[in-house]
Amino acid sequence: MIEKDGVAPLEMVMKEFPDDKEVLINPKAIIECYKEIPCNPCETSCPFDAIHVGEDINARPKIDFDKCTGCGICVYNCPGLAISVRQLQGDKAILKIPYEFVPRPEKGSLVNVVNRNGDVITEGSVKRVQEGKNQKQTCLLHVEIHRDFIYDAITIEVPRGS
Amino acid sequence: MKNKEAVIIGAGPAGLKAAKQLLEAGAHVTIIDRNKKLGGQLVKQTHKFFGSEKQYASFRGIDILEILVQGLKPFEDRLEILNETSVVGLYKDKVVACVKHDNFFKIKAKSIIMATGASEKHLPFENNDLPGIYAAGAVQTLMNEYGVKPGDKVLMVGSGNIGLIVSYQLLQAGVDVVALVEAAPQISGYLVHASKIKRLGVDILMQTSIKRAIGKDQVEQVEIWELDEVWQGIPGTERVLGVDTVCISVGLAPLTELLMQIGADVEYIRELGGNVPRIDFRYETSIKGVYACGDVVGIEEASSAMVEGAMAGIHAAHDLGYTVEDESRKLKVLQEELKFLRSGPHAAKVRAGYTKLEVKT
Numbered sequence: 001m002i003e004k005d006g007v008a009p010l011e012m013v014m015k016e017f018p019d020d021k022e023v024l025i026n027p028k029a030i031i032e033c034y035k036e037i038p039c040n041p042c043e044t045s046c047p048f049d050a051i052h053v054g055e056d057i058n059a060r061p062k063i064d065f066d067k068c069t070g071c072g073i074c075v076y077n078c079p080g081l082a083i084s085v086r087q088l089q090g091d092k093a094i095l096k097i098p099y100e101f102v103p104r105p106e107k108g109s110l111v112n113v114v115n116r117n118g119d120v121i122t123e124g125s126v127k128r129v130q131e132g133k134n135q136k137q138t139c140l141l142h143v144e145i146h147r148d149f150i151y152d153a154i155t156i157e158v159p160r161g162s
Numbered sequence: 163m164k165n166k167e168a169v170i171i172g173a174g175p176a177g178l179k180a181a182k183q184l185l186e187a188g189a190h191v192t193i194i195d196r197n198k199k200l201g202g203q204l205v206k207q208t209h210k211f212f213g214s215e216k217q218y219a220s221f222r223g224i225d226i227l228e229i230l231v232q233g234l235k236p237f238e239d240r241l242e243i244l245n246e247t248s249v250v251g252l253y254k255d256k257v258v259a260c261v262k263h264d265n266f267f268k269i270k271a272k273s274i275i276m277a278t279g280a281s282e283k284h285l286p287f288e289n290n291d292l293p294g295i296y297a298a299g300a301v302q303t304l305m306n307e308y309g310v311k312p313g314d315k316v317l318m319v320g321s322g323n324i325g326l327i328v329s330y331q332l333l334q335a336g337v338d339v340v341a342l343v344e345a346a347p348q349i350s351g352y353l354v355h356a357s358k359i360k361r362l363g364v365d366i367l368m369q370t371s372i373k374r375a376i377g378k379d380q381v382e383q384v385e386i387w388e389l390d391e392v393w394q395g396i397p398g399t400e401r402v403l404g405v406d407t408v409c410i411s412v413g414l415a416p417l418t419e420l421l422m423q424i425g426a427d428v429e430y431i432r433e434l435g436g437n438v439p440r441i442d443f444r445y446e447t448s449i450k451g452v453y454a455c456g457d458v459v460g461i462e463e464a465s466s467a468m469v470e471g472a473m474a475g476i477h478a479a480h481d482l483g484y485t486v487e488d489e490s491r492k493l494k495v496l497q498e499e500l501k502f503l504r505s506g507p508h509a510a511k512v513r514a515g516y517t518k519l520e521v522k523t
Contacts, residue, residue, distance in 0.1 A: 003348040005366045006356030035353045036506045038465070039212040041220035057214050058506035077220040079210035080354030101334055118363040137208075137222070154361050160338045 007116045008034055013151060017086075018065045024150070027070025027087035027094070031061050033080060045077035072096045076135035086150055093150040094127065099141040101158050104129045112157035113145055120157055122149050166192045166242075168478055169258055169271035171249050171420065174202020175464045176456025176471030177277030178230040183475030184275075185237035187484035192242045192269065194249055194260060201227035202279055203299065204464065206306040208334075209327050212352070213465035216499055223464065224306075252420040256451065273451040273478045276421055277471060280414035280435060280457040285319060288374030294381030298328040298411035305335050313407030317384050318342040318364075319372055323463075325411030326355035332409075333362055340405050341365040343372065345389055352508065372408065373400060381406055416458045424449060433515030434460030440519065445474035446481075453478050460519075462504075462512055469500045 002008050016030050031042065031051070036058040043053040043061060050067035051074060053059050070085045075098050085096035095113075105111055105126045113124040128142035145153055168184045170177045173195035184191050199205050207223020218226045234241055244262060251259030256271045282297035284290065294313060296304075298320070304310040316337055318329045321344035329339045339359065347369050349356045360366055369389045376383040388399035415436040422428055427440040427448035439447045439454045446453050455474035456467035473496050476486050486492065504512055 002353055002357075004368045006349060006353060006358075006360035008357065032357070033354060035508075037212060037352050037354070037508060038214075038463075038503045038506050039219060040214050044215055045220065055502075056505060057502050077210075079212050079220050080352060081358050082354045114361055114363075116357065116361050118361050135210075135220070138210075158333065158362055159336070160333075160363060 002034060008032060010151060023065055024086055024088045027085045028065050028068050029063060029070060029074055029083050029085050031063055031083050033061055033082045036060060041077040042074040045073050047073060072140050075140055076132040076138050088147055091147050092144050093147045095143045095153055096140050097155050099139050100137055104139060113153045114155055114157050115152045116154050121152055122146060163268045163270055166269050166271050168273050170275045170277060172277035172279055173200040174277060174279050174456060175204060176467040179468045179471030180275045180277060180455060180475030182233050183472050184479045185240060187479035187486045189479055189482055189484055190240045192244060194244045194247050196248045198246050200231055206302045208306050208331060211465060217465035217468055249420060252424040254425055273482055275474055275478055276454040276458055277456045278417040278458045280416050280461055283413045283415055285410050285412050287372050292375050292377050292381050294406055295375060295408045298324050298409040301409050302328050305331060311335060311337060314338060315340050315405040316407040316409055317403060317405045318409045320411035321349045321351055322411060323351035323355060326351045326359060328409060329359045329364055339364045340403050341367055343367045343370040343386055345371045345393055375408060381408055384408060414461045418458060426452060429519060431515045431518050433511045444477040460512060460515055466500060466503045469496050472496055
């Protein structure tokens with residue numbers, strides 16, 4: 001239960017995805033902001049006017065998948081690291097996730113991909129490490145995984161207690 | 163004794179915003195802060211802020227600090243900064259007693275803005291004075307300001323935003339956060355912060371608290387246990403975790419002592435964190451010419467503190483006889499910002515607190 005452990009159950013997660021999975025042939029931002037908090041940088045940073053929060057900044061963001069290009073700018077700007085970009089490519093899926101650890105994983109390296117509970121669910125391959133222009137310290141990791149994990153994958157494992 | 167015009171005590175987000183408004187209006191401003199670097203807690207806040215663009219949302223606290231300090235630069239000729247200076251006394255005739263590097267001196271102010279912030283609360287448990295037990299904010303200072311790793315394995319106590327954020331920052335520093343325990347049945351901070359640490363493998367345990375710390379010269383282990391509905395430990399549920407550091411993040415208390423000394427009316431409002439001054443809608447305390455803003459009037463986020471600071475600064479400038487350009491519109495816009503910052507479910511406690519305070523004023 002998300003209020004007790006921070007883990008959004010899959011049915012909750014699925015509601016944030018486009019109803020038609022085929023929409024994800026193009027990259028789309030998936031916003032996992034499940035509780036009202038006073039915050040709107042996703043809306044103000046989007047160059048395509050695809051995210052709506054509105055005057056009351058406590059409202060949960062709503063995304064228009066027709067307008068979203070999956071550019072990833074909102075991913076850099078979300079203070080809660082609650083947005084990722086997901087795309088299906090054949091039997092693969094590409095995740096663009098916010099990453100704030102150093103050293104950055106190297107391009108081409110294999111990484112352990114985890115679910116929202118922190119369990120390693122699959123291996124992914126780092127396709128690109130994209131440093132932000134305005135958002136220093138947060139980078140966008142492009143990680144390729146098998147398409148089966150497009151809903152479950154959330155980030156990569158980081159070393160503990162190094 | 164030197165005469166000063168507007169004296170701001172505390173150079174955190176509230177104090178710096180108040181300073182900007184006073185300087186813009188034409189006042190001479192003296193900022194007093196006990197730390198070397200201005201910014202209060204912003205100096206260690208490496209995370210991105212929430213809020214709207216007006217409160218610099220998605221900028222990191224450390225970067226907001228630079229923006230706030232740069233904003234004072236055009237007014238340097240009217241700005242005096244007394245850093246590494248502690249205010250040790252405050253009197254009704256607006257005499258401020260200060261100590262800087264063991265030198266005692268007094269200044270007399272025309273108006274005073276109290277932006278003293280808050281201090282961290284502690285928790286009673288066996289051996290809670292062992293080395294290795296810190297307030298979470300202290301660990302954040304060690305790590306983010308001084309670059310000192312506090313330990314290798316941490317138990318975080320408390321699931322408010324500070325506990326959640328500091329846990330994430332510990333992970334960033336390469337420290338293992340073994341578990342985060344919370345006495346309440348639900349996470350009290352933002353869920354997005356909780357999700358961030360949970361997916362990186364931190365155990366989040368509700369209705370659980372620390373029973374005792376174990377160790378000879380420092381923390382070597384902790385015993386945690388589950389709590390029942392009335393927050394009592396349940397015998398038989400004890401578990402021992404191997405940690406060398408315990409971070410206590412169980413809330414903040416407003417630093418109201420100086421306001422009590424000056425004789426301002428102070429009320430105990432649980433929802434606001436403890437003793438807070440009675441202020442009117444102009445942020446003026448019961449003592450004319452003494453204003454208060456930021457965490458000292460009630461524990462909230464830094465975004466709210468900035469808005470309150472700006473409002474207190476505008477009112478103080480007005481009362482000193484300065485013309486604040488566009489005053490009523492500026493205040494209206496700030497009011498509106500604050501309304502939205504306080505309108506979500508997370509601000510329910512704060513709203514209840516201010517309702518109580520108003521009822522009594």
